[in-house]
Each structure stands twice: as structure tokens, then as C-alpha cells.
Amino acid sequence: MPARRPRIPIRAARGGPGRGVIVEARAKLNLGLAVGPRRADGFHEIATIFQSVSLADTLIARPRPRGFTLRVRHEHAALRGGRMRPAAMAPRGARNLVLRAARLFAARTGLEGGARFELIKRIPAGAGLGGGSADAAATLAALAALHGIRLSLAERLEMAAALGSDVPFAVRGGTALGLGRGERLRPMRLRRPFRVLIAVPRWRVLTGPAFAQIDRNKYGLTGWGAKLRFAQSLGRKSLSPERALRLGNSFESVLGRRERDFVSLRARLERAGIQACHMTGSGSAVFGFVAARTPTASLLAGFDGVEALYEARSTRRATRLRRM
Numbered sequence: 282m283p284a285r286r287p288r289i290p291i292r293a294a295r296g297g298p299g300r301g302v303i304v305e306a307r308a309k310l311n312l313g314l315a316v317g318p319r320r321a322d323g324f325h326e327i328a329t330i331f332q333s334v335s336l337a338d339t340l341i342a343r344p345r346p347r348g349f350t351l352r353v354r355h356e357h358a359a360l361r362g363g364r365m366r367p368a369a370m371a372p373r374g375a376r377n378l379v380l381r382a383a384r385l386f387a388a389r390t391g392l393e394g395g396a397r398f399e400l401i402k403r404i405p406a407g408a409g410l411g412g413g414s415a416d417a418a419a420t421l422a423a424l425a426a427l428h429g430i431r432l433s434l435a436e437r438l439e440m441a442a443a444l445g446s447d448v449p450f451a452v453r454g455g456t457a458l459g460l461g462r463g464e465r466l467r468p469m470r471l472r473r474p475f476r477v478l479i480a481v482p483r484w485r486v487l488t489g490p491a492f493a494q495i496d497r498n499k500y501g502l503t504g505w506g507a508k509l510r511f512a513q514s515l516g517r518k519s520l521s522p523e524r525a526l527r528l529g530n531s532f533e534s535v536l537g538r539r540e541r542d543f544v545s546l547r548a549r550l551e552r553a554g555i556q557a558c559h560m561t562g563s564g565s566a567v568f569g570f571v572a573a574r575t576p577t578a579s580l581l582a583g584f585d586g587v588e589a590l591y592e593a594r595s596t597r598r599a600t601r602l603r604r605m
Contacts, residue, residue, distance in 0.1 A: 301343040301605035302426045306419035307596060308336040308404045309411040309450060310477070310561045310568055313528025315508035316495050324446070324462040325492055326505070328512035330469075330525040331447075333454040334477065334593035338416055339401040340379065342423035343605075348395040349383040358403035361581050362481075362589030378413040382420035382444055389440055394428050405481045405589070409562025411451060415599065417444045418451035422600050438464075447562075454599025456520060458512060469516035471595060476571040478555050478580060479591040480546055484539055486532065486564040494535035522570065522595075523557065532563045543567070546588060553583035 310332045317326035336358065375381070379398050386392060398420070404412030421440060425432050434453075441448035446463040458467040512528055536543050543565075547558040550569050558569035571580065577592055584590065 301341065302423050303603050303605060304340045304342070304419040304423050305601040306338045306340055306404075306412075306415035306451070307333050307454070307599050307601075308415060308593065309447065309599070310334055310479075311409070311530065312522055312525035312559075313512065314530045314532065314562065315505065315512060315528055316492070316531040317505040317509065319492075319496060320462075325495070326461065326509075327459065327463055328509050328528070329459045329463060330512070330515065330520070330528065331450045331457045331459050331463075331466075332471070332522075333456075333596045333599045335596050336404055336410070336479065336591050336593040338404050338412060338419070340416060340419040340423055341399040341401075341605075342420075342427050343397045344427055345395040345397050347393060349380055349387075349398065350396075351377055351379050351398045351400060353377065353400045353402060355402045359481075359589035359591050360577070361584075362587060378417040378444060378448075379420045382417040382440075382448075383424060385440055385443060386421055386424045389436075390430055390432075392424065392428060392430070396424060396427055398423075405566065407485050408481050408566040409486075409560060409564050410479070410566055411447045411562070414445055414447035414451040417441070417448045419600050421452065422602055426602055426604070438466075451599050455597045456516070456595075458516065460512075467516075470519045471597075472519040472521045474595045475522050476592070476594045477568045478550070478571055478577070479561075479566050479568045479593060480550055480586070480588040481566045481591065482542065482546060482588045484542060484565055486536065486539065488563045491532050491535050491563050494537070495531060498535065526557055526559060530560050533560050536564070539565070546586065549584060549586050552585070554580050555584075 312330040312332050314329040319325050379400055404410050406412055421437055437452050438449045441452045442464045449464045449466055450457055450459060453466055456469040456471045546567050550558045555569035558567050560567050
């Protein structure tokens, strides 16, 4: 029987419990993403460049005597394109990462109080933008602030890693190299801020089958060492987005019947004036850079398609918290 994990000792934070907190939970992009071989634990080695962006959900947390409740509502944030379809909506109930993160936080800290959560979803789910991970990281920050608990960065990252591979970055934010299964982070300094347009198609990529297809293609044994070395060489002084893109995205090569859809979407974005378009995560969202002083309206007018388009800018932090 595995040893029981010791609880994190609670340390009172300055100011103590409050009436409520509001946390902005920001999406991420993978500027580059290389997938390596499958590990003994079932995960794959990856090398990725994470970047926080301004497209964000909002998590509102208010205290309650014990237990956790969650209300989710979806807010359309696209500049153009249809409203969220079911595939783009976050799960409700126990499967939602907000409740999973809250229960883990309570178990690890011995928290007896609870919270009433309201989640306003703007980040499309299942598109490679890390919305669920952002919400989980926001939950950890909200509960610590709400109940006056001070946690070290190491303690927050340990809880985050137990929730998912992208959650540690959602805690840390900014720009970072992610190794291992993505939880080993090396912060980087972005050479200059940037603006992107993100296109989210109606179709989705299932992450599990995509990894399985990479295994079948033996991609993890072909070129992985070179890609890992290249990723580790990035950002030793400062990172340019263009150089990060040279890492590519392994998932673009295993789209199967969706490859034609991806190629079409990328071509239509680039014809509209959006530059260097790539998938983020395992997809299906595709992002591209907006040149300086280019008006967004002209890009939207020039885009031929029904995909939802979102505008975002690079940010230095993954969350922003304020008290009510």
C-alpha cells in the first residue's frame, strides 16, 4: 500500500480570508512542440515552448462553510465566427478541473472551509489552448487567497503536476521551456511581445489517438535527440518567437483525415495576412502572428472561413488575482 502523502502545513497569509476573489485564468500557446518516445509511466517525453496569452477565463470564488460548488457559464469571446459548439465547451460537474483542483487543495492542506465557484469560460475547450489547466491553476490561487493560506511555489507546482501536465505552467506562466511530460519548466525571457490571431475550427483532435499515431510512426525515435537539443538551446539570452517556431509541432504530422482541413485553414489565415501559422498543443486551434501596426479589422475582413477567430497578446503572467 503506497505511503500516505503528508499534508502541506498551513501558513497564514497576510490579510487572511476575504469576501471573495476574482482570478483571470489565461490561455497558453505552444510556440513549438516536439514529442519524443513513450516513457515507462505511459507519458511521452516532450520539449515545448509555452507562452501565456491574454485570452482568459474568469474564476470567481466566494467562501462557504465547507465543500465546493461550481457554476459554469460560457461567454462568446471570438471577434468573428459562430458561438461555442458543444465540443468547445468545458465539462461540468466532477470532471471539471476546478472541482478536482479544489478537492486536491483541501486534501493536501487540510482545509476545512469550502468555496462557491463561478467560472466564466471564454477559452474554447479541447483546442490545445490549456483552458482547463488555466482554470485549475486559478483555483489553487483562489483558495489560497480566500482562506488565507500561504503556499510556496514548489508546493503549488507539486499540486499542479498532480492535476495535469500543463497545469504547472499555468501556475508559473510567462514564457518557459517545458520538458519531461511538460511539468519541468525553465523560465525564459521573451525578446519582444507579440500579438496573434487564433482560429478555432469546429473539428477537434483527440489527444490520446494522436499520441498513439506518433508512436506508430516511430516519430519518437526519429529526430527526437536533435529536437531536444535545439529546444534546450533556445532562450539562453532571450527568446524570439520566430526561432521558437522552428521547433515545429509534432501533432501537425498525425492529423490523418483532418490534415487537409488544417492545411486549408493555415493557407486561408496566411492569405489574410496572418503570419507563420501553426497548431498549438495537439490542436485543433491554429495561431499566427499579427505584424506590428496591422489593424485587426483588415485581417478579419480578409479571412475566408467560418472558423471562430480570437485575438490575443503575449503576457508575462498566467493568472491575475484581485479581491472583491
